[in-house]
Amino acid sequence: MDIAEIQTLINQDIQAVNALIQKRLQSEVVLVNQIGHYIINSGGKRLRPMLLLLSARAFGYQGTHHINLAAIVEFIHTATLLHDDVVDVSELRRGQQTANSVWGNEASVLVGDFLYSRSFQMMVEIKNMRVMEILSNATNIIAEGEVLQLLNCHEPDTTESDYLQVIRSKTAKLFEAAAQLGAVISEQADEQAMAMYGAHIGTAFQLIDDVLDYSATSEEIGKNIGDDLAEGKPTLPLIYALKHGTAAQQAILREAITQGGKTNITEVITAINSTEAIEYTAMLARQEAEKAIQALAGISRSPYTDALHALANFAVNRKY
Numbered sequence: 197m198d199i200a201e202i203q204t205l206i207n208q209d210i211q212a213v214n215a216l217i218q219k220r221l222q223s224e225v226v227l228v229n230q231i232g233h234y235i236i237n238s239g240g241k242r243l244r245p246m247l248l249l250l251s252a253r254a255f256g257y258q259g260t261h262h263i264n265l266a267a268i269v270e271f272i273h274t275a276t277l278l279h280d281d282v283v284d285v286s287e288l289r290r291g292q293q294t295a296n297s298v299w300g301n302e303a304s305v306l307v308g309d310f311l312y313s314r315s316f317q318m319m320v321e322i323k324n325m326r327v328m329e330i331l332s333n334a335t336n337i338i339a340e341g342e343v344l345q346l347l348n349c350h351e352p353d354t355t356e357s358d359y360l361q362v363i364r365s366k367t368a369k370l371f372e373a374a375a376q377l378g379a380v381i382s383e384q385a386d387e388q389a390m391a392m393y394g395a396h397i398g399t400a401f402q403l404i405d406d407v408l409d410y411s412a413t414s415e416e417i418g419k420n421i422g423d424d425l426a427e428g429k430p431t432l433p434l435i436y437a438l439k440h441g442t443a444a445q446q447a448i449l450r451e452a453i454t455q456g457g458k459t460n461i462t463e464v465i466t467a468i469n470s471t472e473a474i475e476y477t478a479m480l481a482r483q484e485a486e487k488a489i490q491a492l493a494g495i496s497r498s499p500y501t502d503a504l505h506a507l508a509n510f511a512v513n514r515k516y
Contacts (some may be wrong), residue, residue, distance in 0.1 A: 197502055197503055197505075198506065198510070199241075199465035199507075199510050201503075201505055202250070202503045202507060202510075203246070204500055205279055205284035205502075205503055206246065206249045206250060206462075206499070206503075207254065209249045209253070209262065209263060209266070210242065210245070210246070210249070210358040210481060212263045213242075213245050213249070213266045213267050214266045215220060215265055215469060216263055216264065216295065216400075217236055217267050217270060217271070218233075218236075219315075220267060220271075220314060220318065221233060221236060223310065224478070226236055226416070227299070227307070227495070228307055230297055230299075230361070231278075231295050231304065232274075232307060232310070232311065232320075232401050233305060234295055234298070235274055235277060235278060236274055236294050237287070238292055239291065239292075240273075240274075240371055242270065242505070243371075243401070243408075243511075244266075244269045244270060244273055244370055244371060244374045245266035245267070245269055245270050246266075246372070246395070246505065247374045247378075247379050247394060247504075248262060248265055248269055248375065248377055248501050249266050249376050250378070250503050250504050250507070251261055251374070251376075251377070251378020251379055251390050251500075251504070252377075252378035252379075252382055252396075253319060253378075253498075253500040254378065254380055254496075254498060254500035254501050255378065255382035255384045255386070255495075257378065257381060257382040258308070259325075259381065260405065261324075261381045262381060262385065262482055263355055264318055264322060264376060264420055265322070265327065265374075265377050265378075265381065265455075265461075266319070266374075267318065268315045268318050268319060268331065269370065269373070269374045269377075271312075271314055271315040271318075272312065272331070272334075272335060272338075272370060273312045274308075274311055275308040275311040275312045275315070276308075276310070276338060276370075277289065277308075277340075278296070278304045278305070278311070279304075279305060279308045279342070280342070281294040281295065281296050281303050281304065282296045282301045282305055283306045283346070284423075284427050285306075285427070286423065287353060288330045288423075288483065297308070299347075304413045312335070312352065312474060313329075316332075317424075319331055319332075324380075324381070325380070326376060326380050327380060329433075330373050330376055330377060330379075330380065331373060332459075333373075334369050334370055334372070334373035337365050338365065338366060338369050338370060339368045340363025340460070341361075341362055341363070341366030341367070341369065342366055344358075344361065344362045344365060344366070345362045345366055345429070348362060348430060349427065349428045349429055350428035350453060350454050350456060351430060351453070351454075352401060352430060352438060352450040352453040352454055354430040354435060355435070356432065356435055356436070356509075357359050359380050359430065359431065359432055359435055360399070360432075361465055363398075363399060363402040363403070364395065364398075364399055364476070366396075366402075367398050367399070368394070368395045368396075368398030368404040369395070369396070369402065369468050370393065371394040371397055371398025371399070371401065372391050372394035372395040373391075373394070374394055375390040375391060375393050375394030376388075376390050376391040376458045378390060379391075386494065386495055389492065389494060389495065390485070390491070390495075391487075392491040393488045393489075393491040393492055393504065393508075394488075396484045396485065396487040396488035396491065396508075397485065397488040397507065397508050397511050399481075399482040399484045400482070400484035400485045400488065400511045400512050401507070401511045402466070403432060403477050403478070403481035403484065404478070404481050404511060404514060405512070406424070406431040406432050406433055406475055406477055407433065407477050407478050407481070408515070409422065409423065409424045409425075409433075410422070410433050410465055410468055410474060411474055420465075421459050422461045422465075424455070425452055425453075425458060425461065425464060426456055426457055426458050427456060428453055428455070428456035430453050430477075432470050432473070432477045432480070433473040433474055433476075433477050434449060434452075434453060434464070434468070434473070434475065436452075436473040436476050437449055437467045437468045437473040438450065438462075440471040440473070441467045441470070443468040444468075445466075445470070445503040447462045447465075448460055448464065448467060449464060449467055452464050457513070476508065478512070481511075481512045483511050484512075485508040485509065485511055485512045488508045488511075489505055489508050492504055492505065
């Protein structure tokens with residue numbers, strides 16, 4: 197089952213989520229509408245909403261809360277993107293200009309705040325304290341992950357453990373919440389299994405993002421190659437290469453992380469390739485995907501659990 201087949205399986209749910217997103221994006225403030233629609237409609241994969249929808253359907257859920265929750269998860273994710281791009285001074289995302297490069301940092305931050313607050317309005321409407329608990333905890337942990345990443349920027353002594361803590365907070369936590377919520381609204385006891393599945397697939401997804409930042413093309417990933425390096429972010433390929441490279445390579449990598457920019461991008465990529473840092477990072481991603489699949493072992497087999505298996509494989513085999 198590929199990503200297109202997964203989308204076909206839950207097509208009605210996805211269409212309902214997209215319609216709800218468009219409806220709840222509406223604001224009397226024109227700029228909120230412009231920026232919100234710009235980034236929501238910019239070609240995102242909608243993986244987190246898909247994960248929630250598949251989780252709910254895997255447990256036989258027949259209500260409508262999964263549609264609302266999928267839209268909420270996408271709003272939270274979109275808010276983090278708006279804020280990330282301001283912090284990172286990014287100019288390109290998903291192959292188009294970032295909102296901050298079009299409308300400015302102030303507008304992007306404030307519309308991100310609008311999306312966060314709209315998501316909490318929608319949470320309250322569901323009237324489920326467990327849902328509120330999971331999503332409020334997730335947004336708080338995501339914010340902590342953002343701050344941890346900021347502290348690691350331009351820090352060449354960042355360890356693999358430090359970095360994994362960042363991505364498990366910043367990226368994997370929303371995947372975890374999305375998968376867990378599908379079980380929660382279905383009133384199933386397998387809530388923790390789904391949380392584990394989401395956490396592992398989210399970690400795998402981010403590790404492959406790190407791989408693609410040094411091995412794909414700008415057209416494939418929709419952003420500039422080496423952007424993480426330019427921002428001084430010590431992602432896992434850099435951390436691994438710094439640990440296993442020659443003394444000369446270590447000096448180049450330390451300077452690249454400390455200074456940021458892409459002046460030494462060719463030398464950095466050479467060091468990453470010669471130390472097999474890409475292969476190591478991809479191997480860790482595959483291990484995370486395998487753990488995600490193992491977490492599904494106790495859940496009844498269905499087309500939806502098959503799709504969850506396929507989604508884990510997509511996370512590590514994708515080229516964009």
